[in-house]
Amino acid sequence: MSSRGHLQPWLAFLGLFAAVALPLDAADPARLLSREGAAGWSIILLLALATYAAVKAERSAVTAILLAVAAHAGAWYALEILPSVAGHTGPGFWALLFTSWLLAWRLVSQLAAIKPRGGLGGFLLKLVVPLIFGIWVLIFWEVIVVAFQVPRVLIPPPSAVWAKLTSSIPILAADFRQTFLKAVIAGYAIGCGAGFLVAILVDRIPFLQRGLLPVGNLVSALPIIGIAPIMVMWFGFDWPSKAAVVVVATFFPMLVNTVTGLAASQPMQRDLMRTYAASYWQSLFKLRLPEALPFIFNALKINSTLALIAAIVAEFFGTPIVGMGFRISTEVGRMNIDMVWAEIAVAALAGSVFYGVIALIERASTFWHPSFRT
Amino acid sequence: MVQATAVLPRRVEGKPGQIFPVTVVVVAILAIWYVGAFFLNAQLARDAFARQKVEPTISQLAEATFSMERPLLPAPHQVATELWKSTTGYAINSKRSLVYHGWVTLSATLAGFVIGTLLGLLLAIGIVHVSSLDKSLMPWVVASQTIPIVAIAPMIVVVGYNLMNGQLGLSTDTSRFLAKAMISTYLSFFPVTVGMVKGLRAPDPMHLDLMRTYSATSWQAFWKLRFPASLPYLFTSMQIAIAISLVGAIVGELPTGASAGLGARLLAGSYYGQTVQIWAALLAASILAAVLVAIVGLANRIVLKRMGMAR
Numbered sequence: 001m002s003s004r005g006h007l008q009p010w011l012a013f014l015g016l017f018a019a020v021a022l023p024l025d026a027a028d029p030a031r032l033l034s035r036e037g038a039a040g041w042s043i044i045l046l047l048a049l050a051t052y053a054a055v056k057a058e059r060s061a062v063t064a065i066l067l068a069v070a071a072h073a074g075a076w077y078a079l080e081i082l083p084s085v086a087g088h089t090g091p092g093f094w095a096l097l098f099t100s101w102l103l104a105w106r107l108v109s110q111l112a113a114i115k116p117r118g119g120l121g122g123f124l125l126k127l128v129v130p131l132i133f134g135i136w137v138l139i140f141w142e143v144i145v146v147a148f149q150v151p152r153v154l155i156p157p158p159s160a161v162w163a164k165l166t167s168s169i170p171i172l173a174a175d176f177r178q179t180f181l182k183a184v185i186a187g188y189a190i191g192c193g194a195g196f197l198v199a200i201l202v203d204r205i206p207f208l209q210r211g212l213l214p215v216g217n218l219v220s221a222l223p224i225i226g227i228a229p230i231m232v233m234w235f236g237f238d239w240p241s242k243a244a245v246v247v248v249a250t251f252f253p254m255l256v257n258t259v260t261g262l263a264a265s266q267p268m269q270r271d272l273m274r275t276y277a278a279s280y281w282q283s284l285f286k287l288r289l290p291e292a293l294p295f296i297f298n299a300l301k302i303n304s305t306l307a308l309i310a311a312i313v314a315e316f317f318g319t320p321i322v323g324m325g326f327r328i329s330t331e332v333g334r335m336n337i338d339m340v341w342a343e344i345a346v347a348a349l350a351g352s353v354f355y356g357v358i359a360l361i362e363r364a365s366t367f368w369h370p371s372f373r374t
Numbered sequence: 375m376v377q378a379t380a381v382l383p384r385r386v387e388g389k390p391g392q393i394f395p396v397t398v399v400v401v402a403i404l405a406i407w408y409v410g411a412f413f414l415n416a417q418l419a420r421d422a423f424a425r426q427k428v429e430p431t432i433s434q435l436a437e438a439t440f441s442m443e444r445p446l447l448p449a450p451h452q453v454a455t456e457l458w459k460s461t462t463g464y465a466i467n468s469k470r471s472l473v474y475h476g477w478v479t480l481s482a483t484l485a486g487f488v489i490g491t492l493l494g495l496l497l498a499i500g501i502v503h504v505s506s507l508d509k510s511l512m513p514w515v516v517a518s519q520t521i522p523i524v525a526i527a528p529m530i531v532v533v534g535y536n537l538m539n540g541q542l543g544l545s546t547d548t549s550r551f552l553a554k555a556m557i558s559t560y561l562s563f564f565p566v567t568v569g570m571v572k573g574l575r576a577p578d579p580m581h582l583d584l585m586r587t588y589s590a591t592s593w594q595a596f597w598k599l600r601f602p603a604s605l606p607y608l609f610t611s612m613q614i615a616i617a618i619s620l621v622g623a624i625v626g627e628l629p630t631g632a633s634a635g636l637g638a639r640l641l642a643g644s645y646y647g648q649t650v651q652i653w654a655a656l657l658a659a660s661i662l663a664a665v666l667v668a669i670v671g672l673a674n675r676i677v678l679k680r681m682g683m684a685r
């Protein structure tokens with residue numbers, strides 16, 4: 001571990017040397033980083049300082065800040081000169097990018113080694129590390145697509161997706177309203193609610209539990225998305241048919257998880273409730289449902305992404321001329337791939353936020369659970 | 375309830391019997407299905423009778439609703455007949471044979487499942503052993519599943535095609551296969567990664583300490599302790615993964631203009647209103663999923679038994 005950790009700054013040192021000595025532009029060998037003027041020199045200086053700090057001082061806040069600034073300034077500069085060298089990037093350019101990336105990696109492994117003391121600092125740390133990872137995925141995506149001039153219809157650079165995203169907000173908002181606010185939310189609420197109620201019924205009647213659960217387990221492994229054409233036939237082209245698919249898709253995970261959760265309380269605890277002469281409903285509400293909460297939230301979290309996917313897929317089987325699935329399938333046909341990616345970005349963001357909200361509610365209501373104790 | 379359990383002979387050993395309740399539930403589902411088919415199709419059937427100016431009796435009406443060409447809800451026996459006809463009635467390589475379509479889907483499913491499992495394993499090993507990967511990669515593994523992969527499916531087809539012959543155009547069978555396998559991979563790596571991270575961390579800290587007192591390398595600790603301990607997690611994850619990769623393959627056949635596969639059958643049935651065909655394809659997919667999950671479950675039992683870990 002530590003030997004690998006020591007390697008990065010030395011590699012960064014070599015990379016920095018290459019970045020300074022080699023041309024940025026393969027078509028114009030005289031174009032060096034040091035000849036780019038004040039910006040070039042400040043980048044060189046920053047990278048050199050950060051590399052030196054990484055070699056010299058193992059772990060300190062100053063090193064971390066230097067690394068963060070230098071790595072991202074280097075990446076920013078690489079992106080800045082990228083359009084002028086697209087198609088003929090020189091070795092100096094790649095060395096600059098590589099050096100910045102090494103320093104970012106060094107920063108991440110330094111941050112990951114910190115033991116968070118909880119509170120705001122720990123929360124920020126948990127947020128920053130994956131954020132840096134994500135930023136670098138975007139940087140490499142942009143650089144590779146632009147530098148090798150990959151056709152836009154194959155895969156657009158993030159900058160083009162961003163431009164499309166900001167310029168077509170009304171369309172995206174309409175699609176979002178149709179697919180997410182109408183179909184997903186309605187279907188999710190009905191599906192999870194029905195799954196929950198049936199689970200309590202199943203729990204009350206052991207015969208159903210033995211008969212329905214194997215069938216339910218089987219169905220939850222099936223490709224439920226396949227029922228989309230049937231639902232479109234039954235409920236028409238508009239959002240109710242998509243909501244129906246979501247209902248069916250979310251019902252079984254909820255059913256299976258809730259039944260498992262209701263069985264999760266300890267026999268001792270149930271016996272204790274019996275010695276208190278608690279009725280079925282009292283022991284359900286005071287003991288077994290709270291014990292089942294982690295399982296129920298597990299189903300809610302699984303369903304949050306499942307619902308979005310089900311609704312989008314269902315739109316491939318026929319929809320009015322609005323909706324995320326509709327937009328994706330038509331814009332692919334018209335080779336507007338940046339619009340498709342904008343739609344994906346919205347969907348990913350919506351899915352993540354939905355998941356995050358459920359996770360926050362879970363955190364607040366099952367704070368007693370061992371997995372949250374620190 | 376209390377009285378019932380007192381009267382019925384109780385099974386002392388093993389689980390309580392499941393065959394009888396499952397049979398009852400299945401029969402109930404079939405009964406509901408028939409009733410549903412009657413009521414959903416009744417209007418269509420009445421219209422047909424009205425055109426012939428015949429006043430149908432209830433039994434005539436029922437017979438008509440259960441044997442319609444394009445019903446809203448086909449009766450179970452219609453679906454079963456269609457399934458039987460389209461699996462055994464045609465040559466295996468015929469475009470009308472469900473075996474052919476099933477194989478197209480199954481091949482992509484299996485390819486995606488194998489690659490996805492290997493990828494998931496690699497990621498899990500990396501995440502367990504490298505702490506910076508754990509911190510930086512793991513949140514993205516979770517976030518990756520919030521992206522509706524089917525949204526990317528059509529693009530993956532174009533990319534898959536272009537990677538192979540470097541030009542734009544209509545996609546071929548091979549590129550569709552690659553695209554579907556990639557979607558299946560994407561969907562199936564996630565449960566394996568998450569399950570295996572948990573599984574590789576499952577060994578008791580005491581055991582890990584013991585390995586350290588033996589001065590085992592992390593490689594040895596992995597093969598002799600972590601990996602064997604994680605096998606139950608691996609198989610559970612693989613059961614989820616194989617079911618989900620079948621979904622991926624079917625979904626991958628939807629938006630890509632594929633002409634073969636169970637998903638393409640669903641889409642074609644939807645375009646031409648061939649309800650019975652949709653239900654047959656759906657049932658075929660269900661059977662395929664059940665068989666695949668059962669095979670992984672069987673492998674699980676055999677391996678754990680050989681390792682002496684069977685419960």
